[in-house]
Each structure stands twice: as structure tokens, then as C-alpha cells.
Amino acid sequence: MPRKKPFSNKQKKKQLQVKRERKRGDGSGPSSRNASVERGAERQSDTSDSEAADIRRINQQPGREGRHDPNRFRLHFERETKEEVEKRKKVAREKILQPVSEKEMEINIGDIYPADKGLGIPRRPSWTYDMTREQLLRKEEKSYREYLDDLHSRNPPGSLSHFEHNLETWRQLWRVLEMSDVILLIVDIRHPVLQFPPTLYSYITEELRKQVVLVLNKADLCPPPLVIAWKHYLASQFPHLLTVCFTSHPGQAYATVLQKKRLRKKAGCGQAGGPTDIMKACREITAGKVDLASWEKKINRDAVAERPDGEPAGDALDTVLMEHLSDAAMEMSRPSEELYKDGILTLGCIGFPNVGKSSVINSLVGRKVVSVSRTPGHTKYFQTYYLTPTVKLCDCPGLVFPSRVDKQLQILAGIYPVSQLQEPYSSVGYLCERTSFLSLLKLKHPSLEDAPKHHSLGDYDKPEPSWTAWDVCEAWAEKRCYKTAKAARNDVYRAANSLLRLAVDGRLCLCVRPPGYSCLKGHWENHPDLPEIIALQGRTEGDEAGEREEEEELEESSTEPEEEERDRDADDDEDRDGDDEDEGFRESRKKVAVPPGNLTVNMFNVLRENECE
């Protein structure tokens, strides 16, 4: 018997890949994540292919019924050329960072979603019960291809944002919109216009004839005057839109990990800011057609159920009935024509990835029923939960809608995953020009790294060194001891990624402004609604004093885990526990613990002092 030939890992991988493609009946090439790029190339030979093969190639969609495809919901990304990456790296090394004015941070929704660029959502084509499942899927894929072609024909290459290319995920949105009576469209208050496609709003309100409640989430991360300004701006653009401010983590934006745990225990999951406002908005919409008394009772019960021992109160321990719909139900069902069927209000939570949809659901329920993660795209399949016998919640996977948001903002708003970036430095530059990074990160310029610690008198005449994005990454790598494995040089790439993740998480907080904000700043800063927003954010005088006390108490064990180093796809709760924190790191953190009361309590730039040491 002939001896087996040695087989490298790489060859084995390739072999498995080909085998999988063959099984799927797709001989068109590798199933890499940059299918959207491949699609462009494939399109040139489209005319000669049969329709079936043509359709199957869209995003490498799963080809056959009943076959499990682990990549079914994977995201697709365009890859940049090596030259582009190198060019941007050079700029990051050379361009001196200049602070950007507040005016330049104002964003008009019309610039993000211009009306004439076809930035709609793919629609589910019409169908009849005579059609087979295969025919329906094929029709949907064909219509989806046409949607993409139209989109690309109206927007020159490079002008469109990264957006959801997976038809499977769009199908989930269709289904959630169809089965819901009221849509909770959740956006991140730091940049709401990036995540509010007007065409989606008009599709829901005009075609589906359903109401939208816009949830301005993560209100704890944004200055109160800006929250109010955004609310007013959106109301001026969409006069019939109901808008609600919300936070799942009131008072936690500037707390340490351990503080957050305690606050969570102290407050319980249900103490989010905003559930009552959502309930009131739903009451206004349903106008007595659904009995929402059970919901109101639940909110009141959750409010008084705050227990010092952190145990959830009776109601929160009740079983939450959960429904999981089969694929067949997703494919062959019509929009529910009857609103509030069986006297039940179904609320569909939709929005971009990572805006906090699952957190809103958990906060409304009063305990964790949906897993939450800092990694965008964590929710893959929609599920429904009964909040009370007459209110049902439906969680939808996050979807990125096509827009004209520029690349840097896409990254910092979590639209384009940091993990997919080939060149993170220019995004760091963009971030630094729009935040007071120097005072927050407390960086020492790399050129001063070897300089003596204490200034001589003459040193004060020297101008402060200017910063490039590269310098910032170098300095952050130095500060955090990020070293390359081989040469033990500062690991700037890791530092850049770390900074971007702090920004996405809202700890190095970048908030964009509505048009006209800088001119009317004084007006928003003295607005009568300010106390309401401050209370919602969980920031009261008393709380701050309490936090400081808690800080003193916690100072001994101030061991913030190096969060960005962890598996970001892990569930938030596990993720933030810090129990498996590296011993050495824990020790080093102890050494740099900040004196009590010396925390930077800057809620809009919530990176803490002890994270910068």
C-alpha cells in the first residue's frame, strides 16, 4: 500500500473548503468573508450563467434546503488594496492632529441618507400560496440582486457605507416588521442620524401602516443638552415620530467594573431609565385597544422591588415565555393584517448592531433574557418574549442599512467592526481630533519618552510637541505595555485597536451634533428638560457623592480588567466579570491604584484615571 503523502494544515483547510463548496453545490470559488468583493468580479460573467447558479452566488447564500450552514449569518466585508492601506498609514504617521471645531461635528440626516440615492431597504417580493418554498426563495434572491444592482448603479464605488449583505438577515427584519404591531427603532444617542434611515421609517409608517417609537438609547453616554438637542432635531425632521430617551445602564457610564457590578446589584436590572416612557408611547399608539395595565403594574412593581441584597424581586423571577419561530414560518407567512391580535401588543426591537436592542429588552423584562455583547452582530436570530400577558417583545438581529456615512464614522459608531480593519491608525487620528484625548489618556509624547522625568526651568519655554495618530498609538502602547512578541517593540497596531474599542464602547466618547447645535448651545444648556434627562441618566448630586464613597471602598480592589483583550463576543456579564483576570496584570493594576476621590468623573469622556496610568 502506498504511503500517505504528508499534508500541511493549509492544504487540509483548502481541501475542506472545496469539499464544503461542492456540498453546497456551489462551484464558484472560496467562501471567504469578502464575498461582496467577489460578487463584483462574478457579475462580469453573469450573463453566461444559468439563473439558478447566478442567484446562488449572491453572497454565497446557503444553497440547499435543510442543510446546516455555519456561515449562514456571517457578515461580508470589502477588502482594501495594500497600496490604499500603506497610503493611509503614511498619512497617520505624518499628519499633525488638529482639533476639530464643534461646528464640524454637526451632521445632517440628509447628508447620510440622501433621498435620491436609492438607499432604501430590500423589500420582500410578493408571493402566493401556490409557490413552492424553492420558488419563493429564488424570487427573493432575484429581487435582492436587483436591489443591490440599483444601489450600486446610483452610488459610485467607495461612496456607500458598509452594509448588511446577507439576505438571511434581511429576511429576519422582514419577519419582525411583519409580525410586530409597533416598532421600537433603537439608535445610539451618540450618533442617532447615522442609524435612522428615513426610508425605513417611511416603509414602516406608510406601507406597513405601523407606528415607530424611536428609542434614543445609551443616553448615559451623552451630555444632557446634546440629548435634548437631538430629540428636538429629530422631532423637527419627522413630526409624527414618537421619541423616547433610554439607558440600560443609568449612572454606570463613569463607574469602574466593580462599581458597575454593585450598581447593577443595588439597582436591579429593571432600573433602566426610560421604560415608563416607552410604555407611555405605546399607550398613546394603542389608544386603549390593548390593555397595558399589566405592563404599568410591572414597571411600578420593578421600581419598588429594589432590594439591597440584589436579588431580583418576585416578578422578575417569573418565567418569561419565549417563542422561537421556524424557518418555514419565516418564509411562508404574511404580514399580520390584524393589529394587536388576541389583545396582545407585539413590539419589534430593530436597529443597527450594538445599539443596545437586547439590553433594552432585558431592561424592560427586568432581568437578563437575551444575551448582550460588546461585539456588534451578536444577535443572529430573532426571538420573542412575553413581557406581560398582553405585551410581547421581539428581538431582531442588528442590521446595517446602506448609507453615505464616511468610513471613519462608521468605525467609531460600531457600524464597521474594528476587528475587520486593516489600518486602524487613521481612525485613531479622526477620534483624537474630536475628543480631548490628551487630557483623558494622559499620554507622554514618544519623543519625550527618554527625557528626564522632572522638567528643568528651561523646558517650560519649549513648545508642546505636536501629535500624529501614530504618536498617539505609540504612546498608548507604551502606557499599556503593549509589546510585539518578536522584537518587543511598542505594539502600535494593538494600541490603535484598543483605542478604537474604547471609543465604540463609549469610554472614549465621541458624540456627533445635530445641525445648528454649536450656534444654539446656550439654549440647550439651559433647557427646562435638563433635570429630567440628568435624572434618567442616573446622575444626581447624591449619586455622585455615593459613588465617591463607593470608590473609596473599592479602591483597594481597583482591578479593572483589560477588557479589550478579552473575547469580545463573550456575553457582557461574563465578559466584564474580571474573575479570570491575569494575575500579573492584576498586581500591576494594584500598584497604580488611584487615590480615593481622584477619579476623573467626566461622564462624557468616561475613561477613568486608573485606566490611563
Ligand SMILES: Nc1nc2c(ncn2[C@@H]2O[C@H](COP(=O)(O)OP(=O)(O)OP(=O)(O)O)[C@@H](O)[C@H]2O)c(=O)[nH]1
Ligand atoms: N453605556 C451604555 N451601554 C449600553 C447601553 N445599552 C447597551 N449597552 C452596551 O452596548 C453593547 C451592545 O448591547 P446589546 O444589547 O448587545 O446590543 P444589540 O443592539 O442587541 O447588539 P447586536 O446583538 O449586535 O444587534 C453592550 O456592551 C451593552 O452593555 C446603555 O444604555 N448604556
